[in-house]
Amino acid sequence: MERKLSSDYLLNTKNNFMNNQNMQQNQIQTIPYVCGAVRTVGVLKPKFNPQNNNFLPPQLEVKGTGFWLKDKRAFVTCAHVVQGIIESPIELAGMLVVGGNGVDYKKARVSIVDYIHDLAILQIEADDDYLNQQISTGLEIHQANINVGENVAYAGFPFGNQLLNAKHTPTYSEGLVGTEILEDTLPKTIQISGAVTGGYSGAPIVLKSDLTKVIAVLANSISDQAGNANIFRGIHWKHLKELFELIKS
Numbered sequence: 001m002e003r004k005l006s007s008d009y010l011l012n013t014k015n016n017f018m019n020n021q022n023m024q025q026n027q028i029q030t031i032p033y034v035c036g037a038v039r040t041v042g043v044l045k046p047k048f049n050p051q052n053n054n055f056l057p058p059q060l061e062v063k064g065t066g067f068w069l070k071d072k073r074a075f076v077t078c079a080h081v082v083q084g085i086i087e088s089p090i091e092l093a094g095m096l097v098v099g100g101n102g103v104d105y106k107k108a109r110v111s112i113v114d115y116i117h118d119l120a121i122l123q124i125e126a127d128d129d130y131l132n133q134q135i136s137t138g139l140e141i142h143q144a145n146i147n148v149g150e151n152v153a154y155a156g157f158p159f160g161n162q163l164l165n166a167k168h169t170p171t172y173s174e175g176l177v178g179t180e181i182l183e184d185t186l187p188k189t190i191q192i193s194g195a196v197t198g199g200y201s202g203a204p205i206v207l208k209s210d211l212t213k214v215i216a217v218l219a220n221s222i223s224d225q226a227g228n229a230n231i232f233r234g235i236h237w238k239h240l241k242e243l244f245e246l247i248k249s
Contacts, residue, residue, distance in 0.1 A: 033211040035155045036137040037067045038170045039101055041077050045094030064201040065156035068138030072244050077202035078219055079113050079120045086110055098124055100168030117187040117239040118219050139204055142213035142237050150177045152192055156203030188236035190216040196232045205234045
């Protein structure tokens with residue numbers, strides 16, 4: 001016997017489908033913007049398998065975090081993240097790559113390194129379509145004073161390979177500006193409190209009130225002991241701006 005579906009049943013089914021679609025879209029939209037800008041910085045290096053007396057396929061080793069700057073069309077990380085790669089031959093260090101966060105890994109090379117301010121600019125070897133797509137997800141440099149106590153956010157890859165999922169999704173976290181240091185240190189840094197650990201180096205720190213603007217590049221703790229207290233420093237946005245001004249001059 002053929003069963004006829006009532007108009008109410010069809011309407012309810014349609015409404016349920018639309019509600020599910022809207023829920024999925026809302027879930028996508030609630031991902032913090034800063035998460036979309038970050039990528040892993042790592043190396044691909046073959047590993048020798050003594051049992052079979054041959055080499056395994058290249059394995060990814062995450063060294064830190066980096067992010068795209070939309071207004072500068074550049075990829076930024078910390079100098080100490082890539083320092084060991086610069087100073088060693090590729091046979092020992094492996095091939096520098098950038099990717100993750102749902103994006104294919106591409107070969108990269110260090111274009112500019114500023115050891116004094118712990119900043120580095122990487123050049124990604126890819127076609128224009130790929131680069132334009134990546135840059136479109138990037139951030140801009142914040143250019144205003146930062147107030148103590150402001151809420152901040154950052155995203156990166158803590159613990160390197162240990163927390164990577166299939167898409168290599170970054171970890172998002174929040175904290176506070178502890179104090180803004182402008183003249184007393186070199187480099188100028190912004191101190192933040194929050195859950196930070198190894199692998200976050202090179203991550204962008206943004207204000208929660210504007211997740212699209214970088215106020216600092218997460219660098220390190222003030223000491224090994226301070227790491228346990230979740231007090232870390234980010235390289236001030238002024239140094240990031242000065243670096244690009246130097247490039248243009």
